[in-house]
Amino acid sequence: MTSTIAVVGASLAGLSAARALRDQSYDGRIVVIGDEVHAPYDRPPLSKDFLAGTASLEDIALGAPDDEDLGLEWRLGTTAVGLEHLSRSVQLSDGSEVRADGVVLATGARARRLPGSEGLDGVHVLRSLDDAVALREDLAAAGRLVVIGAGFIGAEVAATARKLGLEVTVVETQPVPLAGPLGADMGAVCAGLHADHGTRLLTGTGVARLVGTGRVEAVELTDGTRLSADVVVVGIGATPNIEWLAHSGVALGNGVLTDARGATNTPGVVAVGDCAAAWSAAAERHVRIEHWTNALEQPATAVATLVGAGGPVPTPVPYFWSDQYGARIQFAGSRREGDVARVVEGSCDDRSFLVVYERDGQPVAVLGMNQPRLFTRWRRQLRAAVPTAS
Amino acid sequence: MIPVCPTTALPPGEATRVEADEPIAVFNVDGEFYAIDDTCTHQDASLADGWLDGCAVECPLHASCFDLRTGKVSGPPAKTPVRTHRVVVQDGMVYVQAGTTAEDVA
Numbered sequence: 001m002t003s004t005i006a007v008v009g010a011s012l013a014g015l016s017a018a019r020a021l022r023d024q025s026y027d028g029r030i031v032v033i034g035d036e037v038h039a040p041y042d043r044p045p046l047s048k049d050f051l052a053g054t055a056s057l058e059d060i061a062l063g064a065p066d067d068e069d070l071g072l073e074w075r076l077g078t079t080a081v082g083l084e085h086l087s088r089s090v091q092l093s094d095g096s097e098v099r100a101d102g103v104v105l106a107t108g109a110r111a112r113r114l115p116g117s118e119g120l121d122g123v124h125v126l127r128s129l130d131d132a133v134a135l136r137e138d139l140a141a142a143g144r145l146v147v148i149g150a151g152f153i154g155a156e157v158a159a160t161a162r163k164l165g166l167e168v169t170v171v172e173t174q175p176v177p178l179a180g181p182l183g184a185d186m187g188a189v190c191a192g193l194h195a196d197h198g199t200r201l202l203t204g205t206g207v208a209r210l211v212g213t214g215r216v217e218a219v220e221l222t223d224g225t226r227l228s229a230d231v232v233v234v235g236i237g238a239t240p241n242i243e244w245l246a247h248s249g250v251a252l253g254n255g256v257l258t259d260a261r262g263a264t265n266t267p268g269v270v271a272v273g274d275c276a277a278a279w280s281a282a283a284e285r286h287v288r289i290e291h292w293t294n295a296l297e298q299p300a301t302a303v304a305t306l307v308g309a310g311g312p313v314p315t316p317v318p319y320f321w322s323d324q325y326g327a328r329i330q331f332a333g334s335r336r337e338g339d340v341a342r343v344v345e346g347s348c349d350d351r352s353f354l355v356v357y358e359r360d361g362q363p364v365a366v367l368g369m370n371q372p373r374l375f376t377r378w379r380r381q382l383r384a385a386v387p388t389a390s
Numbered sequence: 391m392i393p394v395c396p397t398t399a400l401p402p403g404e405a406t407r408v409e410a411d412e413p414i415a416v417f418n419v420d421g422e423f424y425a426i427d428d429t430c431t432h433q434d435a436s437l438a439d440g441w442l443d444g445c446a447v448e449c450p451l452h453a454s455c456f457d458l459r460t461g462k463v464s465g466p467p468a469k470t471p472v473r474t475h476r477v478v479v480q481d482g483m484v485y486v487q488a489g490t491t492a493e494d495v496a
């Protein structure tokens with residue numbers, strides 16, 4: 001009997017897992033289960049070109065012509081609701097089940113919502129294609145946008161909305177946006193793009209409540225300020241989609257817990273992408289990474305684990321990027337509190353610079369704004385410097 | 391033919407970008423010159439800013455790799471190849487012939 005591998009999740013991580021399986025000569029049946037009805041698409045443009053209306057659904061489709069040859073069985077528009085770990089069968093929302101010899105968990109994460117925002121029109125999160133379409137329609141008829149959360153998604157939505165001609169206010173509870181990933185100094189520099197482009201940024205203030213009946217009218221802040229709003233976008237992070245595994249016996253924490261090769265505590269089950277918290281020897285804990293590059297690259301290791309191919313544990317250098325207000329921000333490496341940021345090229349005031357973060361005199365991370373060439377070199381150098389664990 | 395630069399201005403391992411109807415990236419791989427469309431077929435990135443690895447360039451943004459000889463893309467996220475262009479070296483100058491694929495000539 002031919003063997004079957006079920007890939008649960010049909011976004012970048014799931015598709016990459018399916019491609020990697022074929023790449024690694026797996027010739028059994030591959031069933032890809034996705035809760036959205038859409039074929040795999042790329043999420044980063046949802047807050048940028050797709051939201052602005054300059055990229056179409058076809059532009060952001062992830063499927064390539066060669067994917068036809070993969071011979072995948074798609075089960076789109078069906079949500080996985082349970083996993084029976086002994087028989088390794090995945091139960092689906094339509095009552096059916098997929099019995100498999102191996103399972104790849106790639107269910108991703110979902111946008112966190114603001115408590116009390118349910119049922120209020122004009123309040124959006126941005127994670128899926130349907131979210132983006134709904135937000136785009138709403139923005140077209142709106143004049144004032146309030147973005148809650150000045151992280152990368154929030155900043156990108158703000159930038160796109162400015163381009164569309166809206167009046168935009170961004171609210172952030174932290175005193176400095178992006179201080180977590182970039183450190184306070186560089187977070188402030190990147191957040192400076194808002195003021196450059198006429199977006200109002202309010203920091204160190206929380207949201208008390210959303211005002212409106214039926215449709216949102218204003219956002220009330222904890223300091224009493226009332227911001228009128230036709231549309232509100234909530235960009236306050238994401239939660240891994242792992243609740244469906246609660247009774248599966250698969251170990252869960254802030255994500256599906258895996259070792260460095262993607263193996264869960266359950267034989268024949270691996271996890272990848274935004275839903276997975278993989279063991280990191282460097283950090284000495286499980287780390288859940290929501291970066292696109294991770295979703296692209298991690299599955300190759302995990303499916304090698306699944307098909308028993310082994311291989312070295314990769315030590316990838318985390319990488320992410322953000323495009324806002326025409327500025328290209330790129331970051332690679334791992335920054336910690338206490339690392340020293342040094343400008344090695346350009347200047348922050350010119351919005352064109354390269355910053356290297358150093359720990360004990362050694363470069364550990366690099367941040368570029370509008371410096372793709374130099375950034376690429378530094379990123380390479382970091383990659384070369386990371387020792388490969390065996 | 392579009393003049394690019396003197397050969398001495400483009401040492402091995404380096405790349406440069408020339409303006410044409412569509413910008414073109416020119417690379418020197420160990421003394422051989424190659425030209426391809428500069429704009430990545432995935433999104434808006436300049437391949438001249440990418441990382442040269444043998445006869446391929448890795449896009450600086452999302453790391454799709456393009457073969458400089460054929461324009462073929464080796465991996466996601468880009469789905470379509472870039473066009474290649476013929477390079478001519480004459481009297482110490484590098485020129486590209488936009489619209490003539492490197493393969494047409496070979």
Ligand code: FES
Nearest residue numbers: 430432433449452
């Ligand atoms: S822009 Fe080149 S791979 Fe995305």
